[in-house]
Amino acid sequence: MSEFFGPLDSEGGVPPRQQTRVAAFLTSAHGALGRQFAFALPMKLESAWQTELNAQFFRESEIVSLLFRATTWVPDVALAYMATTWEAAWFPHPTEGIADQSLAMVVDLATRAHAVHASIRPAALLPVEANAHDPFAMALRRIEFENGRLLQAQILFLKGAELVPFRDAVSSALERRHAEIRKLWTEALEGVGITNPRAE
Amino acid sequence: MPFLTHGSYRIRYELDGPANAPVYVLVNGLTQYAELWTAYRDALVARQFRVATFDLLGQGASDKPALFINQDDQVAALDLLIGELGDGPVFLSGISFGGLIALRYAIARGERLTGLVPMSCFAELPPQLFLLGNALRTALILGGTSYLQDLLLPMNVSDQWLKPVLDKLDSVKRQGWLINDVYALQNLMESFLDFQPLTPQLSLISVPTMILNGEFDFLTPRALHETLRIQIPDSSLVIIPRAYHAFTLEKPALTVDLLARFAEDVLAGRWQGNKAVWIAPEEAGGALAPFPAGYDHLRAIPTQGTTT
Numbered sequence: 001m002s003e004f005f006g007p008l009d010s011e012g013g014v015p016p017r018q019q020t021r022v023a024a025f026l027t028s029a030h031g032a033l034g035r036q037f038a039f040a041l042p043m044k045l046e047s048a049w050q051t052e053l054n055a056q057f058f059r060e061s062e063i064v065s066l067l068f069r070a071t072t073w074v075p076d077v078a079l080a081y082m083a084t085t086w087e088a089a090w091f092p093h094p095t096e097g098i099a100d101q102s103l104a105m106v107v108d109l110a111t112r113a114h115a116v117h118a119s120i121r122p123a124a125l126l127p128v129e130a131n132a133h134d135p136f137a138m139a140l141r142r143i144e145f146e147n148g149r150l151l152q153a154q155i156l157f158l159k160g161a162e163l164v165p166f167r168d169a170v171s172s173a174l175e176r177r178h179a180e181i182r183k184l185w186t187e188a189l190e191g192v193g194i195t196n197p198r199a200e
Numbered sequence: 201m202p203f204l205t206h207g208s209y210r211i212r213y214e215l216d217g218p219a220n221a222p223v224y225v226l227v228n229g230l231t232q233y234a235e236l237w238t239a240y241r242d243a244l245v246a247r248q249f250r251v252a253t254f255d256l257l258g259q260g261a262s263d264k265p266a267l268f269i270n271q272d273d274q275v276a277a278l279d280l281l282i283g284e285l286g287d288g289p290v291f292l293s294g295i296s297f298g299g300l301i302a303l304r305y306a307i308a309r310g311e312r313l314t315g316l317v318p319m320s321c322f323a324e325l326p327p328q329l330f331l332l333g334n335a336l337r338t339a340l341i342l343g344g345t346s347y348l349q350d351l352l353l354p355m356n357v358s359d360q361w362l363k364p365v366l367d368k369l370d371s372v373k374r375q376g377w378l379i380n381d382v383y384a385l386q387n388l389m390e391s392f393l394d395f396q397p398l399t400p401q402l403s404l405i406s407v408p409t410m411i412l413n414g415e416f417d418f419l420t421p422r423a424l425h426e427t428l429r430i431q432i433p434d435s436s437l438v439i440i441p442r443a444y445h446a447f448t449l450e451k452p453a454l455t456v457d458l459l460a461r462f463a464e465d466v467l468a469g470r471w472q473g474n475k476a477v478w479i480a481p482e483e484a485g486g487a488l489a490p491f492p493a494g495y496d497h498l499r500a501i502p503t504q505g506t507t508t
Contacts, residue, residue, distance in 0.1 A: 121381065145344055149342070151382065152341055171268065
């Protein structure tokens, strides 16, 4: 087990099995966020903040598109079970401690997006000797960089004035989401010989 | 790897050196991690100190609270660590953000300390530092940890340090990039959004205090250290020649020698703060020189002035 991808091929490329597992997890997580942002996005924007919702939807879609094209996919028999577990984890649940159900659902989506964007560091899996010109490596770097920007919308909302009365509930829900998603990510990586240094 | 528990969070720490020896507790700055004190640990242990290092909440291998990191929690974590050290003498030193946490601790729990060494430190956020801090936070948001490191590196160290590593900066930055997460660094930086100056409380620090400031530190310049010197009764200010903000990284041998000599002087009853201003030697083991009488140590050109 290593904290990084490998052993790399002769051109510094990531083994296809590791590419497949990581890309499948990221596609599932970002795809779910994209779907949920799309569902929340009205045809006609009525508030300024909804422009960010539009941006989040398209960037999640871009990440999924990028992964489909940049990954060297190979069969992975464990994926059927794992993908089911992942998809179940993305299912919306209203955040406990917030009586307004619509607000509780929005907080739930924001905490999930925060956890995906903040705690999943795919580029940190690339060893120093990884080929910088490899499309998969470049895709992971782009995704991690873009996650840092996408995250800002979740930070602004979750730290915002509207949620001050629910700060404890929001913080607890967010910590739970981070732990849950770290666990799924750790399990996904362990199956292909990678240990997550951020594991619990 | 031992951990302390603060609420639901874990704090990674390490203790080295003889169990009954006087202890140095070293507190990291922003983007740093405990291993950066390795040279200090080895040198201080060789001089018969025990050394305690740890990762602040939000950094390194300690837990990274997802939404908020209160500076009071950092002080509480530090208190937990010091609580592990028994009843012997404890010297506390921190750099930059870590220096601020050390100051907060000394204000709150000064009775537990034998000596304090704030380095590249500040008790206030005057406009330049406030705006620099905001700009660094924006850099983190827009460009990630790597861009923040790009901005901090030339502020932190000298041309002499940078020149030989210019073609391998990615490897210099890599461990800090790997171990730090954007959201956690952002939470640490945003712990200043409700920052209140510590200046009115500095006079509560009664322990011997040696304030270290790099000669060319333009991130936390001399005036910020002068506030500490004026307000902390038993203090002196030591200027590190040709040094920038992160002189702990660039001049470890000199800095650790100053730390050890300070502690040895305090323990031997030789220390006299007197709010004096000193110039450190260029190399470890050299003599400290008093800042020339009649000249203003806050200026970069030799201007006559009076020392308060």
